[in-house]
Amino acid sequence: MSYYSDTSSVDDELESLRWYHFDLSRHAAEAILLSNGKDGSYLLRNSHRGPGSFALSVRASDSVKHFHVTRNSTGYAFGFNEFASLKDFVHHFANQPLLGSETGTLIVLKFPYPWRVEEPSIYESVRVHTVMQAGRTESDLVASAPSLGTKEGYLIKLGAFVKNWKQRWFTLNRNELKYFKDKTFDEPIRTLDLTACSAIQFDYSQDKVNCFCLVFPERTFYLCAKTGVEADEWIRIIRWKLSQMKKTR
Template sequence: MSVCSSTRSDGEPTDELESVSWYHYDLTRHATEALLLSNGVDGSFLLRSSQKGPDCFALSVRAKDSVRHFHVRRICGRYSFGFNEFPSLLEFTSHMANQPLLGSESGNLIVLKHPYPREVEEPSIYESVSVHTAVQSGRRHSDLVPTAPALGTKEGYLVKQGAIIKSWKQRWFTLSRNELKYFKDKMFEEPIRTLDLTACSAVQFDYSQERVNCFCLVFPERTFYLCARTGAEADEWIKILRWKLSQIRKGR
């Protein structure tokens, strides 16, 4: 009986799989959904390990306001995806580049547009980030453009409660790297304050206020209370902020 091993003795993936920039080894299903819904766009996708076994994976794709998961198996170096089987990872990624449509359970088609990289260097000024893009819709593997939008960012208006006078004022918030800044308005260049998320201990919904769609950021010296226009928007902020905190705790 031959043994086909595709993982190292320590359980980590082989070099071939590590070379895929959009393969996320330790990302859970729940974390994947939060990540793609918070940071991704329609068509964002990634490959992750599945709990079904060491040679089982999931291709996760954001489709509008949901995330779909598709099973991928690896047997003796061959990749099984749906009714197709590919002799190598290169063949598999080439297939994804040239056949980017996937049928969901509802019968709709999902287009793979934006690979979500495992590691992205976040510059101090967010414009764009150069990454190795393994797949881009409508292009061959050799023609892929090595650029992708910056990840881990969010901006928008929130209503913030004052520290001393408990009045509520609308402020423009931007999230980049480990900093959450808020400005008097969108057109102002200098922030009123910059919050260092490395000092933040928790982000959670808050129901103690008279307003709805509120959440809070807990810091040693103060808890900041913020409100979004909708519950969905508040949820997006909470998800991306919690993801940031999880990355900080992992030391990334």
């Protein structure tokens, strides 16, 4: 009986891989690896080609390359190579570079990108990724590393001089809170460094509901969300980040 005659064994192996991201899309994989990964970060996801087809997404410098991997009756096929298991595949290419593009870019699988990390309960509704230390296998994941929480959405902001409210698109990544004129704009109006933020809390001083404020040395920013739940999510994730920053100071 071949290694892969037992379908449950195959499924068990996939389930055991912390860097298998199930039905993550190509674009989402690129966004994750470019935002939170590093050169050599990789993940496995299902391919649109159907059952038994996977895509290995690997970050190489400032781009992400995708490689087709096929599961057959004897193992996993990649190009002209075949491996009995996915771990064999990764161990092989941890030392043997992949040819990443027509330009001859060489890629080595260094940092497995986990699909889930344990977080405080306040993070349950927020997509969170984790930092990884240098290593070549999934055993090198750092479970207790500082997390990179991300969030985005529309909020209305009170102007600094002209006291009117305007809708802005906000993005939260690492320790930076940026706001843009609209979701379609590439350049932010301003980037707020959360390392300088001393507090965030609900605010009831305005004539609007679902408001909160961020206190900086030079200014207090007043923001309002569409719902109380949304405002609470922003407060919780930013407050959690502030608490983590205090621990590392």
